[in-house]
Amino acid sequence: MEQTTLEDALSADEITAANELTRRWLTARAEVPAVASGLGIWPLLAVLATGAVEATLEELLEAAGIDIGQAAAVPAALLDAVRSAPALSLALAAWAGPEVTLDPDWIAGLPGDAVGALTGDPSIDKPVLDEWASRNTGGLIDRMPVDLNAPIELLLASALSVRTKWRTPFQEDYGPFQSGPWKGRGKVLRASYREEVLRVGPDAAVLTVPGDDDIDVLLATGREDAAPQEVMSALIDAAADARWGSPASAPAPSLGVTFHEYQASTPQTAPETNAVVPAFRLDTDLDLLEDAAVLGLELASDDEFAQFDRLAAQRLYISQAKQACTAVFSATGFEAAAVTAFGMAFLGAAPPQLIHKHRCAEVTFNRPFAYLARHRPSGLILIAGWVNDPVE
Structure with missing residues (x-):
């Protein structure tokens, strides 16, 4: 059945x-x-x-x-x-x-x-x-x-x-970030993709990390002056709409995205993106x-x-x-x-005491960012949060 x-x-x-x-x-x-x-x-x-x-x-x-x-x-x-x-x-x-x-x-x-x-x-x-x-x-x-x-x-x-499990595993740098707000901190992970995984909107750049069994994890870095709530909202927009933003191959460098060119023996046949993220x-x-x-x-x-x-x-x-x-x-x-x-x-019981506790784009998440995990076919968001300080 x-x-x-x-x-x-x-x-x-x-x-x-x-x-x-x-x-x-x-x-x-x-x-x-x-x-x-x-x-x-x-x-x-x-x-x-x-x-x-x-x-x-x-x-x-x-x-x-x-x-x-x-x-x-x-x-x-x-x-x-x-x-x-x-x-x-x-x-x-x-x-x-x-x-x-x-x-x-x-x-x-x-x-x-x-x-x-x-x-x-x-x-x-x-x-x-x-x-x-x-x-x-x-x-x-x-x-x-x-x-x-x-x-x-x-x-x-x-x-x-x-x-x-990631469809494209990351490589561990075994060292901290060398620049940005997290300089000297975090364990750096790097991966290269030959598919369209990076989109850029007016207020955020969103990287989709494809996993097995219909799971994606999306990471969003925003403008330096953007509140975490704004970045999270932009990320949820991007998760819900495949048309959100523009492919990273189109816009100018911004929002943590840079570009570089290199020579190779074969023509470029797909978008290329390098991702630099912290383990957390x-x-x-x-x-x-x-x-x-x-x-x-x-x-x-x-x-x-x-x-x-x-x-x-x-x-x-x-x-x-x-x-x-x-x-x-x-x-x-x-x-x-x-x-x-x-x-x-x-009702009427005493309330408890509550305790409040080719042309290759490279995106670098070396400062606080939003993330979420979603079920790819349905778009249902499973887990979400804000990485203020990676701990690994």
Whole structure:
């Protein structure tokens, strides 16, 4: 039986909605995170919406960019389609405490055997939840990013991972950058391409690094005076539109792109690009309630006005919303993961204390830049972030 692909499972409008959530979230933050996943949040908003009513429901649907019918269908469709993408893994799950009576219709809408149990004892629950996070990210993230010492009656979580090998591996220079803001820092990687991988727009130059199994990683360097949010937005535009910008063979040198000419024994038959990038390993822990307005969680996290009447017999609100992410860009490939968790407590419970934590173009990423990983056939953005300081 032929498996459903992502581009078949999700409509173009749904893919756009998921990508636009990523754009709104990352560009609304005071600082763009080093690594984050809007896609890790998107299906959880849909799951929450199916249990919400009235204003809470409207706020969640508006943030997710879908209607209630799509909210009921998207999580299962997304999980099913990811099985056809060898580079991707996605899991969704819920764990309920002994005092919560979940709505049978809400449970029926969850994919497969997604519901587990919480005992309320962190010494028992934490190893189980941490093992789930590790198993569903291939060991990239080994913990569930919530405080189990605070009251949690229901926990919703997603685990996303992506792994790809470069079609054209990089060569390691084993030395730092020799110029630019990162002079003397970073591990330099170099690769040469004989295909159109570099596009230049008015505010950014975007390099597409093709990986195996339908994964691309896109890097964007912008004007020196451009805010990270502007560069990220330009990168998402470029990821969504193959017509964005101009081929690097056309424009004049700009935005980190230089040109040189050399002689060879054979004619040039394809665009040529040399890429100089840093290896990086980045980790972040994000408190999503800091972004409640853009993520549609303001009412959902209000311990007086949250309305989840179709989720459980008891009144619940989101008391914690966290995401732990990691991304590794190396000479041979890219791997990243995100675990997103929404902890729900009874209304009226004390809120937890939250912790805020030929003619050849050459493009050089020797200063802060934006990046994202996408599923090539569908255009779905999986992971994105801002490299402020490469660590390898």
